[in-house]
Amino acid sequence: MIDKVSKLDCVGCKACGDICPVNAITYELDKEGFWFPRINGDICVRCGLCEKTCPALECHYASHENYEEPKVYKVYNKDKDIRYNSTSGALYYGLADAFLKDSGYIVGCVYDDDWKGAHHFISNNHDGLKKIMRTKYFQSDTEGIYKQVKKLLDNGKKVLFCGTPCQVSALYGYVGKEYPNLYSADFICLGINSPLAFRSFIEELEKTYKSEVQEVHLKNKSRGWTNLGTMVRFKNGKVYYGNRITDSWVNSFVSLRIHIRQSCENCKYKTFPRIADISMGDFWGLNFTKEEEKYGVSVAMVNSPKGDLLLKNASENLIIETRTIQEATRGNPRILNCVKLNPRRAEFFERLSKEPFSQVVWSIEGSNKAKRIYASVKSSAKKFIKNIIGK
Ligand SMILES: Cc1cc2nc3c(=O)[nH]c(=O)nc-3n(C[C@H](O)[C@H](O)[C@H](O)COP(=O)(O)OP(=O)(O)OC[C@H]3O[C@@H](n4cnc5c(N)ncnc54)[C@H](O)[C@@H]3O)c2cc1C
Structure with a gap:
């Protein structure tokens, strides 16, 4: 049964509940706000399907065709x-747009109506794509999505x-067989x-801001992609903007790593071949141009023949340049390395129940903040000097 997966390993994907034939699995939130399965032993028929599906117990690939090492593109x-x-x-938009134009369905993460949570959602149109685009940097609720995807697949629909x-x-793991x-x-x-x-x-x-939220935009680029901006627009017309130095959300995540799910510390998926x-x-x-610094640059790692096809079909939307895996991993060690969690997370969650979010973050951040500001000023000065010399 799924309860053999320890709390430190469970990834909160909710596939076990979808696969259970007798609905014996429900989810509980722990005090950190993460989902964990709970089995009703009176209903459970011990079929073992939850274990077979669980991505914490086994990495499930679509097929054995995935490349030993990805092909890399800028x-x-x-x-x-x-x-x-x-x-x-x-x-992502480039891939999804081409997929929709080929009568496909896209499945991805959207904000809840109140902008305070996120869930997975299925769409076959561009209004849906506009909601799915943009990263929501916290866990999405996927309850029921695997069932819905399988239905579409069984009805012959193309799904991304x-x-x-x-x-x-x-x-x-849930679909259990290869679907073309x-x-x-x-x-x-x-x-x-x-x-x-x-x-x-x-x-x-x-x-x-004394108002409900109208829109959230994490990694907002109004002051550049590399600035890691957070923009929140309120219904009363006011706008909040914070950056890598001033925004408590970015700091809690990128520099403190204080509320990342515990299973991420031993992620099974930081390896080649990759799953998707x-x-x-x-x-x-x-080395970015000014335009790239403002608008952003993606790395694409193509892991299978289907990945080749996705990129090829989207090539009208995209500028694509061949690069190497060494370049990708050098700039982004997270491709292969797991995150180290902050040892003060228990204190963080304890205090979060009594104090405002930013107060807890800034107090734990303490002297780190001064070091970061110094590093940021140094890097801006370096860029400035490089620009002058370049001219
Ligand atoms: C929690 C998290 C951590 C990340 N860490 C890194 C990192 O360390 N280094 C790095 O290079 N990139 C990281 N990324 C990926 C990066 O932020 C972009 O999502 C990715 O490059 C795609 O960007 P895009 O401009 O092509 O498309 P976008 O439009 O920005 O991407 C949208 C796609 O991401 C999916 N998505 C968004 N939020 C979630 C979510 N919460 N759960 C599941 N799917 C989601 C959507 O379904 C959609 O398909 C991370 C993303 C997330 C969600």
């Missing part, structure tokens, strides 16, 4: 608006599923954050 979308509004270089590597593996009409995309994943932490961040802003047909990320580590 990619960005030709449409500047779409690129600006995406998280990296809008590789996008999620964390463990969610993609969960889907392959199933395509998948995942991304380089630092680790998945607590939905409770994100909710607390947004609720604090709502209090400060294509993997996306930021192509950190290259």
Whole structure:
């Protein structure tokens, strides 16, 4: 039964509940705001399907055709608006747009109506794509999605599923056989954050700005892609903007790593071959032009023949340049290395129940903040000098 998976290993993908033939599995939130399965032993028929599906127990591939090492490309979308509004270089939008035009269905993560949570969602049109695009840096609720995807596949529809590597593996575990009409995309994943932490961040802003949220844009590029901006627009017309130095959300995640799911510390998916047909990320580590710094650049890792096809079909939307796996891993060590979690996470979650989100973050961040500001000023000065010398 699925309860043999320890709390430290469970990835919260919710595939076990979808596969259970007698609905014996429900989910509980722990005090960090992550989902964990709970089995009703009175109903369970001990069929073992939950274990077979679980991506924490086994990595599930679509087929054995995945390449030993990905083919690597530097990619960005030709449409500047779409690129600006995406998280990296809008590789995802390019793939999904081509897929929709070929009568496919896309499955990905969208914000809940109140912008304080996220869930997986299926669409066959561009209105859906506009909601699915953009990264939501916290765990998406996937309950029921695997069942719905399998129905579409069995009805002969073409599906492009996008999620964390463990969610993609969960889907392959769930469907249990190779479907020629199933395509998948995942991304380089630092680790998945607590939905409770994100909710607390947004609720604090709502209090400060005395209004409900109208839109959230994480990694907003109004001051450049490399600035890791967070933009929140409120119904009363006010706008919050914070960056890698000033924003408590970015700092809690990128620098403190204080509310990442514990299973991410031992992620099984930081390896080659990768699970999904294509993997996306930021192509950190290259020398960027000014335009690239503003609008973002994606790395595409093509992991299978289906990944080749996805990229080829989207090539009208994208500028694509061949690069090497060494360049990709040098700039983005998260491709292969697991995140180290902050030892003060228990204190963080304990205090979060009593104090505002930003207060807890800044107090734990303490002297780190001064070091980061110094590093950031130094790097801006270096860039400035390089630009002057370049001229
Ligand atoms: C938690 C998290 C950590 C990440 N860490 C890194 C990293 O360390 N290094 C790096 O290079 N890239 C990282 N990424 C990936 C990066 O942020 C972009 O998502 C990716 O490059 C795609 O960008 P894009 O511009 O092509 O498309 P976008 O439009 O920005 O991407 C949208 C796609 O991402 C999916 N998605 C968005 N949020 C979630 C979510 N919460 N759960 C599941 N799927 C989601 C959507 O379904 C959609 O398919 C991370 C993403 C997430 C969600």
